[in-house]
Amino acid sequence: xxxxRSPSSDSLNGLALEAVExxxxxxxxxxxxxxAGLASGVGGWQWRQARVLHSDIARLQAWWWYLSSLQRGAxxxxxxxxxxxxxxxxxxxxxxxxxxxxxxxxxxxxxxHSLVLRAYVTLEEDLQGRLLTYRLTARQFPGRISEGQxxxxxxxxxxxxxxxxxxxxxxxxxxxxxxxxxxxxVLRQGLGLxxxxxxxxxx
Amino acid sequence: MIQLDAMAPSLDSMPKIFSxxxxxxxxxxxxxxxxxxxxxxxxxxxxRQVAPERPVFYRVILGEPLSEAEALQALTRxxxxxxxVGGSALWRQGVSTQQDSRxxxxxxxxxxxxxxxxxxxxxxPAGWWSVMRQVGGLSAEGCYGAAMLSPEMAVADAAAFRxxxxxxxxxxxxxxxxxxxxxxxxxxxxPLRPVH
Numbered sequence: 001x002x003x004x005r006s007p008s009s010d011s012l013n014g015l016a017l018e019a020v021e022x023x024x025x026x027x028x029x030x031x032x033x034x035x036a037g038l039a040s041g042v043g044g045w046q047w048r049q050a051r052v053l054h055s056d057i058a059r060l061q062a063w064w065w066y067l068s069s070l071q072r073g074a075x076x077x078x079x080x081x082x083x084x085x086x087x088x089x090x091x092x093x094x095x096x097x098x099x100x101x102x103x104x105x106x107x108x109x110x111x112x113h114s115l116v117l118r119a120y121v122t123l124e125e126d127l128q129g130r131l132l133t134y135r136l137t138a139r140q141f142p143g144r145i146s147e148g149q150x151x152x153x154x155x156x157x158x159x160x161x162x163x164x165x166x167x168x169x170x171x172x173x174x175x176x177x178x179x180x181x182x183x184x185x186v187l188r189q190g191l192g193l194x195x196x197x198x199x200x201x202x203x
Numbered sequence: 204m205i206q207l208d209a210m211a212p213s214l215d216s217m218p219k220i221f222s223x224x225x226x227x228x229x230x231x232x233x234x235x236x237x238x239x240x241x242x243x244x245x246x247x248x249x250x251r252q253v254a255p256e257r258p259v260f261y262r263v264i265l266g267e268p269l270s271e272a273e274a275l276q277a278l279t280r281x282x283x284x285x286x287x288v289g290g291s292a293l294w295r296q297g298v299s300t301q302q303d304s305r306x307x308x309x310x311x312x313x314x315x316x317x318x319x320x321x322x323x324x325x326x327x328p329a330g331w332w333s334v335m336r337q338v339g340g341l342s343a344e345g346c347y348g349a350a351m352l353s354p355e356m357a358v359a360d361a362a363a364f365r366x367x368x369x370x371x372x373x374x375x376x377x378x379x380x381x382x383x384x385x386x387x388x389x390x391x392x393x394p395l396r397p398v399h
Contacts (some may be wrong), residue, residue: 029284032332033350036286040341040353125223128238129258134247136245203284203311203332 012167013071015123015159015199020064022126023119024200027057032203059112060119061172062181065196084176091172112178113171120168124160131135134194205207214249214262216364219269220277224260251318253281261319272347273343274306274319279349284311284332287351288360289367295346298379300371301370308349309360325366326393338384355380357387365397 069077079143110118131153138145168174189194213231225302227237244250253259259281261269269277278285288306293299305321310363311332335341340356352360359381361369 026283029282029332032311032336033284033286036332036335036339037345037350039336040339041343042345042350043343121224125258126256129222129252129254132238132242132245132258133252133256135242139246157277199254201311201329203329 010071012159012163013067015156016120016167017064017071019069019117019119019123019160019163020060020067021198022123022196024057024060025066026122027053027060029203033055055109056115058182058185059115059178061198062178062185062194063112063116064198065181065185066177068196068198080177080180081173083180084173087176088170088172091175093157093172100203110170111175113168113174116162116174116178117168120160121165122140122166124157127153127157127160213340214244217262219262219273220253220280221260222280243274253319254314254317254324257306269319271306274322275347277319278286278308278317278322282308282310282312282324285309285349286327286332286335287346287349288357289352290361290369291367292342292346292352292357293354293370294377295343296342296354296395298376299370299374300376301374303368305368307367323367325364327364328397330395331392334391335395338387340391342386343347353384353388355384356388358385359392362389363392 031050034046034053038046038050066077068082100197131150133151134145134150138147138150185195214276216227216229223237224240226241230237230240241250244260245252248263250260250262253261259277261273261277275285275287285307287306288309289293289303289383290299290301291303291305291307294301294303302357305323307323307325309331311327311328311329313326315326317324335356338356340353342351343355345351358369358375365387
């Protein structure tokens with residue numbers, strides 16, 4: 001997905017963008033509620049949650065910028081990939097422990113790779129949730145959902161599974177891209193330049 | 204099918220509220236069979252989706268409906284932006300003498316279908332959560348981990364959007380509301396007011 005450009009890799013890249021936008025939307029909503037709570041005097045443990053969410057959103061925004069530039073065929077992506085290959089040996093391999101839901105009140109910070117993987121997994125699970133509704137409706141009320149609709153969704157689900165299994169680059173490459181692009185985004189913000197922004201509705 | 208049965212965890216071993224990822228963790232391999240197991244449970248009517256098309260489920264146990272804490276846990280897992288609003292927020296903060304018959308909640312998503320009985324979901328526009336942040340419109344206590352409007356904001360929000368259940372005027376303990384905060388809340392929501 002990161003090097004060759006074919007119609008199928010383009011559609012997978014589009015799905016990856018959708019997954020990241022989808023996850024950004026959910027995280028922005030959580031953050032909006034936490035921030036509103038903090039402004040209203042809700043307990044201090046939410047400060048940490050808000051900080052973790054803020055960092056997750058910034059890194060996902062950076063990954064979205066990388067993906068959308070890749071899809072547009074922006075020249076700098078090739079240079080970034082080359083730089084990443086040079087830096088890779090200097091970064092130690094690190095394995096994230098999974099962040100279980102509701103295991104603790106405070107969230108642990110995820111590595112960039114796990115964060116992006118989580119976005120892809122979430123899209124896949126959302127598509128599975130939709131497929132379950134479709135299949136159940138089709139069995140209970142034949143005619144309401146057509147076979148074509150189900151097949152179309154199954155194809156998308158297959159693509160989402162492929163995306164999660166085979167199309168996520170090396171963890172250290174994701175980490176380097178996210179960190180570098182995040183730094184560039186901070187710099188651009190400081191200079192008052194427009195920021196690349198994902199299609200996310202601020203709640 | 205027999206193989207699937209042998210591998211599938213029993214429904215009793217699942218929490219009352221669970222997601223597809225929770226089920227996948229209990230299945231061998233990558234959890235590819237999770238979809239088939241869930242569909243069978245859904246068809247049997249022993250579980251339901253919290254909201255259509257969402258991968259979060261609750262177990263249906265006859266004579267044992269979800270408690271309010273469980274319902275709110277299911278809702279916050281399904282809708283990240285969930286906030287308890289209207290008469291439900293007033294009753295839970297002891298400002299109203301009339302109890303709500305359904306839990307009134309606001310979400311950012313335009314889809315407001317929900318399979319939980321006694322829950323009403325209402326869409327709020329972009330900018331509503333920013334207003335809550337600007338004026339500190341949430342209650343400091345919350346409700347079983349879910350965010351909840353302060354009494355003043357609950358009244359202002361109900362007046363602005365007119366889509367949530369509210370107690371009669373006499374059912375509200377107005378002495379417990381701050382006039383200044385009520386006025387600030389009403390003013391802050393003015394730009395978001397839908398045209399009725």
